[in-house]
Amino acid sequence: MATKDVVRVAEVTKDFDLGKIVVHVLKGINLEIQTGHYISIMGPSGSGKSTLFNMIGGLDKPTSGKVFIDEVDIAQLDAYELAWLRCRKIGYIFQTFNLIPVMTALENVTLPMTFAGIPNDTANEKGMDLLNLVGLDGRHAHKPSELSGGQQQRVAVARALANDPAIILADEPTGNLDLNTGEDIITLLKKLSKERKVTVISATHDYKMLNVSDKVVWIRDGRIDKIQNRDELNIQTGGVEKTTG
Amino acid sequence: MKRLAKLPLKISLSIALKNISVRFFRSMITTLSLVLAVAFLAFTLVSNDVAQSLFAVGDINITGKLSTLGYDISPGAESISASAKQRWIVVLSLLVCVVGIVNAQIMSVSERFREIGTMKCLGALDGLVVKIFIIEAGIQGMTGSLFGSLLGMISALLMGMLRFGMLSISSISWVAVLNSMATGILIGTMLSLLGALYPAYMAARMQPVDAMRVEQ
Ligand SMILES: Nc1ncnc2c1ncn2[C@@H]1O[C@H](COP(=O)(O)OP(=O)(O)OP(=O)(O)O)[C@@H](O)[C@H]1O
């Protein structure tokens, strides 16, 4: 293998036991992701993208199969290692933002730095820089409820970048953004992946995202339908093959 | 894989204090039910102290009045509070404390499951989460119980004065009163900690996504 796999997913399945019935959401996913790549995960609603995300990010346990980060099986990590992984190694952008409602934008962004043991002054300074970076200058004292959906998402992006993660897991990061801001965020993520070798894994319905992707993973009904490399993608606008009707 | 260092207690303390202040109104409601429950307990205990001290004076008139007020005075008894009826009243007010305080804490922690899940996603250790909630509950428990105890004590003494005049104050054993107040504070604080510990511990141990998915 030429490049190192930063993420490797091996035969991962996930069932949800709902009492009467068991829902099989992931039905055996195999995936290798190389350092510094920009991966888009596409698939219809309900196909299991967010569920796969939670497995890769160590936020939930697979029913069977393994997830390796830097070739370490994350099921074997102890609490401190897992916390380090979530805090320093991975930056999450959730589909539902998951900001803390009583905290200001700045406090939301500095929270992961606090958990990492970074002193307040340093964290505040960096938090302000990050908020500027995502175009939220002057909004640092606002609570999430005082921000629009798109602005909340930008806070979430800034928070994900707080501890300079090696991996960014983004669940529909542009889902709630207008065209321009959406493009800004995509450009930002692409820049991070190019310049800082950050691995970006992003679920999306946004075809703009495909243009910057190194690889597109198509998921359907809990299985990988196909994986396309950049050169296999037909990148003229609108030329991307759709899997859904 | 590297390991995340444990944060110093100072950090949990500052997060907890910030939480209390930004949730001031919500914290007030939790604290208020605590104050009332402890006040009821302290009122019962101190009223017993008052009756006990009056009884110890040994005046027939006063003993008679105590009896008409509902205190169980069996002939030859040395103490009032030992009677079954008085014990039952104390048990009842303890029950009010358990239900009131534990319920208030469970409610206020449960509505923050999503927040706990999010904190865990961002790298908070289980211990940090539990510590934050324990400190919050401890501070609420202590201040609430202190006010509750004072409130209960003052109203019990006023009630005594109303019924028996200054004698109820001059005869009172302050040691017993302080003891009753300390009991109220101790029980209020312990129950507050207990009520917060259970849900916080459960939430901290969940997978982050499960905690985040809990309906509010
Ligand atoms: N905790 C759960 N309990 C039961 N079923 C669940 C749970 N989480 C997810 N599912 C089911 O798993 C399936 C996949 O959900 P998931 O959120 O991964 O889809 P998705 O691909 O992210 O969709 P979308 O594009 O709409 O975000 C859905 O059918 C959903 O109902």
Ligand SMILES: [Mg+2]
């Ligand atoms: Mg999803």
